[in-house]
Amino acid sequence: MYPLKRNRRLRTNEAIRSLVRETIISPNDFLVPLFVVEGKGVKEEIASMPNYFRYSLDLLEKEVKELWSLGLKSVLLFVKVPDNLKDNKGTEAVNPKGLMQRAIQTVKNACPEMLVMTDVALDPYSSYGHDGIVEDGEIINDDSVEVLTAMSISHAEAGADFVAPSDMMDGRILSIREAFEDEGFVNMGIMSYSAKYASAFYGPFRDALDSAPGFGDKKTYQMDYANRFEAIKETEMDIDEGADIVMVKPGLCYLDIVREIKNEVDVPVAVYQVSGEYAMVKAAAEKGWLDHDAVMMEQLIAMKRAGANIIASYFAKDAAKLLG
Ligand code: PBG
Secondary structure (H helix, E strand, O other), X not given: OOOOOOHHHHHOOHHHHHHHOOOOOOHXXXXXXXXXXXXXXXXXXXXXXXXXXXXXXXXXXXXXXXXXXXXXXXXXXXXXXXXXXXXXXXXHHHOOOOHHXXXXXXXXXXOOOOEEEEEEOOOOOEOOOOOOEEEOOEEEHHHHHHHHHHHXXXXXXXXXXXXXXXXXXXXHHHHHHHHHHHOOOOOOXXXXXXXXXXXXXXXXXXXXXXXXXXXXXXXXXXXXXXXXXXXXXXXXXXXXXXXXXXXXXXXXXHHHHHHHHHHHOOOXXXXXXXXXXXXXXXXXXXXXXXXXXXXXXXXXXXXXXXXXXEEEEOOHHHHXXXXX
């Protein structure tokens, strides 16, 4: 008696394996997060994110040219705001000469065809480290949406292509979409962080931007990681409100959500492999406990296989080099 079918025939060698491979990854799939700081000649490594850096504008220019040469054509910008410019209302977020606005222009000047997406949330600008305005210890929704909308317009005026609201306030996508239409920015896109969970995996990112919440946590606006249906509800609402791309965040622990959303919606789905996921791989690899490149590729392919069309990842550059 022999097996009726021999599945191993399709695994005999790399030629046949590559012929039948279902999921392919390329630099086209990546969105590269970039951290920007004030100053000149600054390239600071983030302590909890080995080999990931904050750049001043002059070096940001060099970095984006390198990304472009590797086939990486989309960036997601974050800024580290000096403490003295932080307040409760995120006033600095709408400064036309603010760091984000200059960063957008810097990338566009260095690399006019690079797709520029910007983070929209108050936390890097907030004296409380929260994504919205704080009143009596609470994060208030509607006034926050007003500031986030003004911030989005300011990014559009500076030349961004897409805003990426990561704040999880209710109704912000509709408000931003309407403002774009009213102000004539009809081609401005919105990538909504629609299913963003309150996650402990954001720790290293908050080190990178010095943006950790000064009190409490983010559980009144970011989602409870025990929930699944809520992710679909959030995502469908954001699409109804005008989101062009939706996102699930974090990545690896949430691939069930990615697949479910992919099956439900007809807009591109992005996933964010967040800072803590990056840090875990780096730390284990430094100890010699995991093979860095192998684990990185396995995770990235898993995200794509789960249904993500776009992967925001701190590994984008490493992966693009490896994919050559
Ligand atoms: C802030 C924001 C966070 C991330 C992206 N935008 C942190 C947070 O919500 O506290 C996390 C990204 C990462 O960990 O890599 N609105």
